[in-house]
Amino acid sequence: MTVIRVTHLVDDTTAGGVMRVISHMMTTPDLTREADHSLLEVKRNRLCIGRVEADVIVSHLAISWRLLPLLAALRVMNPTARLVHVEHSYTKCFTALNVRRKRRFGALLKLSYALFHDVVAVSAAQGKWLRDEGFVRPAALHVIPSCVGLSAFRELAPPEGAVKTIGAIGRLEPQKGFDILIKAFRELSDPGIALHIYGQGAEETLLRDLAAGDHRIHFKGFASDPVAAMADLDAVVMSSRWEAYGLVAIETLAAGRRLLVSNVDGLTDHLPHGAALVDGAGIKPWQSALEELFAAPPRPRGPRHAHNYESHFSDCWKSLFLSPVIASQ
Structure with missing residues (x-):
């Protein structure tokens, strides 16, 4: 051959x-x-x-x-x-x-x-x-x-209980919309929830300023081991302003985590596989979506997402x- x-x-x-x-x-x-x-x-x-x-x-x-x-x-x-x-x-x-x-x-x-x-x-x-x-x-x-x-993501143990820790993973640049996410998260009053932000980029100082004083928001830096980062999360949120596809989305779904995505570009491709849509730009739609995410009952035990990407x-x-x-x- x-x-x-x-x-x-x-x-x-x-x-x-x-x-x-x-x-x-x-x-x-x-x-x-x-x-x-x-x-x-x-x-x-x-x-x-x-x-x-x-x-x-x-x-x-x-x-x-x-x-x-x-x-x-x-x-x-x-x-x-x-x-x-x-x-x-x-x-x-x-x-x-x-x-x-x-x-x-x-x-x-x-x-x-x-x-x-x-x-x-x-x-x-x-x-x-x-x-x-x-x-x-x-x-x-x-x-x-x-x-x-994605095999290592599929091997992760599923989260137990309700969502408490969510993650945002990607370059700290305007594209990812982390500024909107931080502002929306800060509107939530529950002291027992957390937002972990993984990545580096030009907006890091701006984003840290937006998060200042909220000890529930943690900047984790570059995730050299994305599987280990995913293991610490109950859900992942993708607040991008534009996104051709989003590898983080398929990693999240393979790991059995809940996923929220913006209604933009290739992120909508993930809806048939289990992602939830945040329909609307700005802080209010994301605040509402986060409130629903944290209030959602624990998922029942069952077979893991089966799509073979x-x-x-x-x-x-x-x-x-x-x-x-x-x-x-």
Whole structure:
């Protein structure tokens, strides 16, 4: 059997969701049996990376006008390789909140995606947005939800009793909406509850100021062991302003914890698997949702969430690697 050579292009190797997904792709047996994976770091502002010795080149790069010449050169210099782009970043809510010149941004996405044979959306909601906006040809668009290994999360003991300790996990940046979460939590009067915040980022000082004086709120720093962090929590809350998918969500559900999510982008993909929706932006909807969460009776003992995220992820990528290439525009 011929093993496919797959090279993953990245422009940021710092610890985070994208690198965890790539690491899973490069090490999970279901995919290493089909392909020999390698990683190539692309320095930002480069105009060309030359010829890549691979049958499939998977871009995990952040699309930008500066990147466009490199993508065009990649296509020209690798005419026999299958080019795949995974859109980890851009979503409908990101665009609404962060992009001022939306038509220009849309042109960037269409031009960039047209250089690839395939474009992978990491959630159904993101895929719908890409399709509805006409950014990607329907035949080139694939929805493959991001994934990491979840077996250690499934092995965690389920929480006992009512919810007392909730967690927020992610970069301390405006995207995650931790400012709204802290303000909503502080409206609750119960002295026996706690909010644990895991992560680092530019907003840490601001968030600590918002939490000042409330000894129920604890900043835990970067969670080097996400399984151990999850073990200390009864529930997880994701108050993001935009989110392509949210690995924390599948980790939470695999661990049998309750999950609250904002009504944005890929977070809505988790509703069929047990997440609860906080419908509405701002402090009041989150305050109400937290009150309901802490007041909820303990869950009865029963079988753990059964969805096999890993198998679906591997099956989708194997299908993409092995399917015929459809000529791009």
